[in-house]
Amino acid sequence: MIETRALGKVYLGSGFARRRTPSGGVALPAGASPQWMSAAGAPRVSGPGAMAQTGGRMSPPRGMDIAALVALDLNIKEGEFFGLLGPNGAGKTTTIGILTTRVRATSGDAWVAGCHVSDNDVELRRRIGVVPQRPNPDRGLNVLENLVFHGAYFGLSTSEATRRAMDLLGKFDIADRVASSVDALSGGQQQRLMIARALLHEPQVLFLDEPTVGLDPQARLALWTILRQLHADGRTIVMTTHYMHEADELCDRLAIIDRGQLLACDTPEKLRAQAPGTTVVEIEVEGDAAAAAARCGAVPGVSSATVSGNSVRALSDRGGEAVPALIRAIEGAGARVTNMNLSSPSLETLFVSLTGRRLD
Amino acid sequence: MSALVGTSKAHSAGRPIATSQIFFAMLRRDMRVARRELPFFLLRTTMQPLMLMVVFGYLLPKLGMMQGNYTTTLLPGVLALSIALSAVQSIALPMVAQFGFSREIEDRLLAPIPVRLVAAELVVAATLQGILAGLVVLPAGRLIMGPIPGLELANIFQVLAVTTIGAAAFSALGLFLGCAIQPQQIGLLFSTIVGPMIFFGCTYYPWAALSKVPVLKYAVLVNPLVYVAEGLRGALTPGVPHMDPLVVTGALVVLLAVFWTMGLRGFMRRAIG
Numbered sequence: 285m286i287e288t289r290a291l292g293k294v295y296l297g298s299g300f301a302r303r304r305t306p307s308g309g310v311a312l313p314a315g316a317s318p319q320w321m322s323a324a325g326a327p328r329v330s331g332p333g334a335m336a337q338t339g340g341r342m343s344p345p346r347g348m349d350i351a352a353l354v355a356l357d358l359n360i361k362e363g364e365f366f367g368l369l370g371p372n373g374a375g376k377t378t379t380i381g382i383l384t385t386r387v388r389a390t391s392g393d394a395w396v397a398g399c400h401v402s403d404n405d406v407e408l409r410r411r412i413g414v415v416p417q418r419p420n421p422d423r424g425l426n427v428l429e430n431l432v433f434h435g436a437y438f439g440l441s442t443s444e445a446t447r448r449a450m451d452l453l454g455k456f457d458i459a460d461r462v463a464s465s466v467d468a469l470s471g472g473q474q475q476r477l478m479i480a481r482a483l484l485h486e487p488q489v490l491f492l493d494e495p496t497v498g499l500d501p502q503a504r505l506a507l508w509t510i511l512r513q514l515h516a517d518g519r520t521i522v523m524t525t526h527y528m529h530e531a532d533e534l535c536d537r538l539a540i541i542d543r544g545q546l547l548a549c550d551t552p553e554k555l556r557a558q559a560p561g562t563t564v565v566e567i568e569v570e571g572d573a574a575a576a577a578a579r580c581g582a583v584p585g586v587s588s589a590t591v592s593g594n595s596v597r598a599l600s601d602r603g604g605e606a607v608p609a610l611i612r613a614i615e616g617a618g619a620r621v622t623n624m625n626l627s628s629p630s631l632e633t634l635f636v637s638l639t640g641r642r643l644d
Numbered sequence: 645m646s647a648l649v650g651t652s653k654a655h656s657a658g659r660p661i662a663t664s665q666i667f668f669a670m671l672r673r674d675m676r677v678a679r680r681e682l683p684f685f686l687l688r689t690t691m692q693p694l695m696l697m698v699v700f701g702y703l704l705p706k707l708g709m710m711q712g713n714y715t716t717t718l719l720p721g722v723l724a725l726s727i728a729l730s731a732v733q734s735i736a737l738p739m740v741a742q743f744g745f746s747r748e749i750e751d752r753l754l755a756p757i758p759v760r761l762v763a764a765e766l767v768v769a770a771t772l773q774g775i776l777a778g779l780v781v782l783p784a785g786r787l788i789m790g791p792i793p794g795l796e797l798a799n800i801f802q803v804l805a806v807t808t809i810g811a812a813a814f815s816a817l818g819l820f821l822g823c824a825i826q827p828q829q830i831g832l833l834f835s836t837i838v839g840p841m842i843f844f845g846c847t848y849y850p851w852a853a854l855s856k857v858p859v860l861k862y863a864v865l866v867n868p869l870v871y872v873a874e875g876l877r878g879a880l881t882p883g884v885p886h887m888d889p890l891v892v893t894g895a896l897v898v899l900l901a902v903f904w905t906m907g908l909r910g911f912m913r914r915a916i917g
Contacts, residue, residue: 295917305816386753387917410661410756420747424677433676437755439661481751 285397285489285520286360286383291306292376293353293544296578333611338389354544355392360537366492367513367535368524375544376524377417380493383522386595394504397488403457410438413482417493417545419474421466427453427477428462431484436562438485456510472503490514492523502634508534528631532556547638552631559634562587562599564627565610571619579613586610595623603628667765674769678734688776689730693722694784698712701789701846714734715789717884719782720846726781726847727807731774732821732838733740735766739822740830753915763911765903767815777797793879794883802889806875809893813868813900822861823914824828843868852885868903869894893917 353375360366368376381387383396385405394401399408421430428449435445453459456476461469469477474493482490492511496504511534515521525531531538532552539549548555569576577596580589585602596614598608604626611621678685684692701718704710720778742749750764787791798805844864846854849855853872855860864870 340687358686377814385916386750406758409754414754416750418747422748422751423746424680424748429676430817433669433907434751436672437666437752437757439665439756459801498853500902531904591911 285364286358286395286522288358288383288392288394290354290357290381290392291358291379291389291394292351293375293382293387295350295352295389322412330632352544353382353389356541358543358546358549360520360569362520362562363510363518365442365521365536366523367531367538368541369526369538369635370524370541371526374510374526376526376541377493377546379541380414380491380522380524381566384412385409385493399473410485411488413485413487413490415475415478415482415490415492415495417497419471420479421474421477421481423466425466426462427458427464427466427469430466431481434481439587440485448484449480450624452483453477454482457506468577470503472499472506475499475507476510480509482536483514489520489522491522492521494524494526496525496527504530529636532631538631540631540638542638548634552623555631555634556628559630562601563603565598565600565604565607565612566625566627567596567600567610567621568594568623569614569619570594570622571617573618575617576614576619579617580610583609603641648833657834659871661756663757664749664763666755667761669767670752670755670762671769671912672883674765674827675772678769685730685734685773686777688733689773690726690781690784693726693781694788696722696725697785697788701785706827707774709858713793715792716794716881717877718848719785719789719792719795720880720884721845721849721873722785723778723781723871723880724810724869724876724907725842725845725847727774727811728814728841728872729838731770731811732775732818735770735775735815735818735823736822736831736833739766739819739911740825740827742821745825749915759915760908762915763819767819767907770818771808773813774814778811779802792881794881796880796882799882802879803876804821806872806879806889806892806896809896809900810868810872810875813896813903814872814901816903816907817868820903820910823907823910841867841869849884851887851904854902871899876882 301416306508333601338601343505345400353474356375358377358379360468368379370376374593376389382389382394382401385401385408388402397411398409399405399411401408421427423431425433428446431449431452432442436628440448450462453462456479458469458473458476458480466474466477479492479495496507499507508530511521511523515534535552537551538555540547540555548558550558557562566574567580573591573594573596577589577591580586580598582595583589583598585600585606585608587599589596589598589600591597598606598610600610607624607626614621697718700710701715701722705712705714737916739749748760753759755762775876821833845862845867846864847869851861851864851870855866871887871892874887875889875896877886877887879891
């Protein structure tokens with residue numbers, strides 16, 4: 285349903301540095317990962333040095349070329365709920381932008397629903413629905429008109445568009461706001477209106493760019509229910525998120541991307557299984573925690589054991605199997621176990637091991 | 645729970661959609677919004693021309709500080725001004741907002757239509773609003789300023805032609821400005837572009853009268869408003885010295901082509917990253 289081959293996007297800088305930078309040049313953040321530079325077809329490093337650090341966030345200095353995407357290969361099947369997971373600035377929105385024809389790739393190719401993103405963009409747009417990162421309803425129109433005019437842009441008659449609109453508004457629980465100004469809707473309602481709009485012309489593929497950012501927990505759960513139902517109906521869905529839990533809950537398959545590169549792509553279960561090590565066993569102890577930790581470190585299958593406050597954190601390569609031995613080790617050190625908690629390998633631990641940093 | 649929308653097999657049956665159908669749907673959208681905002685639209689676009697006519701066409705002649713027949717020179721100029729202002733504002737202000745922060749244009753950019761036609765539709769809608777402003781200001785001017793010596797309505801075709809091409813040229817200019825200006829610079833649009841354009845646009849004086857200041861006479865030729873004002877003078881008040889209608893038409897067509905090329909380039913740059 286969706287295929288990308290060596291997809292790349294370089295945002296050209298402007299002014300002085302742009303003239304000095306050979307075409308295709310790319311600036312790297314200081315200490316960029318070797319993967320970044322060795323990627324197939326990765327552009328040469330050029331431009332004036334490191335990125336500027338402003339307010340704790342990395343941002344490119346003026347005039348610098350930035351590679352948002354480096355040789356991305358994806359293959360998404362029909363009916364799949366596919367997640368693009370990565371921190372802010374990973375290239376998720378750029379990927380969605382290219383696949384929805386709003387951003388021009390600077391290298392590589394991509395096809396969506398049988399249409400090439402640049403050679404057949406008009407037909408491609410007919411086959412997709414897009415839910416933006418931030419709701420962008422037409423503020424000159426009321427709730428119903430937003431949907432009916434959207435339908436008209438896709439060739440639907442007013443009566444057919446109105447019928448579908450009322451149906452969707454009912455299902456998404458905003459039917460009582462039909463004649464409201466869109467500004468009168470809450471954030472969650474606006475987001476549901478955006479999904480209704482994206483579905484009105486019955487697209488083959490639905491793209492959602494961080495759809496739950498800024499929603500309260502209740503609205504987020506309501507949205508998850510809608511997305512699960514759409515998936516159950518057989519629709520192909522591509523969603524970006526930087527919430528691990530959300531990706532884990534909803535997606536059939538996940539691509540973890542960072543700094544414009546694909547780091548891993550598989551089902552959430554298989555990705556979790558790739559997570560290094562390890563089950564984290566956290567044991568609260570009464571007594572000498574340091575001595576207990578020293579003994580825990582010697583237990584077979586435990587790769588490390590550290591002290592934090594009055595608890596010992598052990599990383600077990602054998603899941604819960606190490607627990608009896610850990611308890612014996614702690615008691616052997618003259619301490620007593622008061623509480624214990626196990627957490628299994630997670631996408632979070634995988635992500636940290638792949639990128640060396642946390643998601644958010 | 646039943647399927648939310650159809651089933652995967654039913655999606656997007658291959659029925660072709662006529663591009664013109666989508667184009668007119670977008671035009672209908674703009675007309676719907678314009679109709680809803682009509683009172684504000686009229687206030688925004690006709691207030692300034694009406695005040696000009698009250699002061700220069702009614703008050704000053706009444707006070708004996710201006711010759712009565714000045715209204716003959718003033719009317720086409722003020723008409724040109726209102727057409728130009730409303731065309732530019734109808735497109736530039738929404739573009740600044742919609743590309744800048746509200747992003748509401750994105751729904752239309754994702755419609756199955758070539759992106760340049762979205763820009764063309766915006767220009768057509770703004771042109772219609774420019775023409776509408778002219779239709780309101782012309783009779784209003786007659787009401788405010790009283791009988792206007794030398795006013796002829798015989799060349800109505802010429803009036804409509806100049807109004808339409810002029811409004812289109814200013815709409816295309818508005819498209820360019822709207823895509824080039826950042827929201828925080830919107831004040832600059834009026835102080836550095838619209839202001840000088842009004843005062844050096846032959847609205848208050850015929851172009852021929854500038855012979856006394858030759859430098860200015862040729863400098864103002866870069867101002868598109870000059871051609872609309874002079875074209876309307878030639879059509880509405882042919883007794884007042886005015887530019888050759890052929891020169892006016894030629895200049896407006898060239899300006900339309902230049903502004904459209906610049907505007908489209910700016911639009912495409914904002915629309916596709």
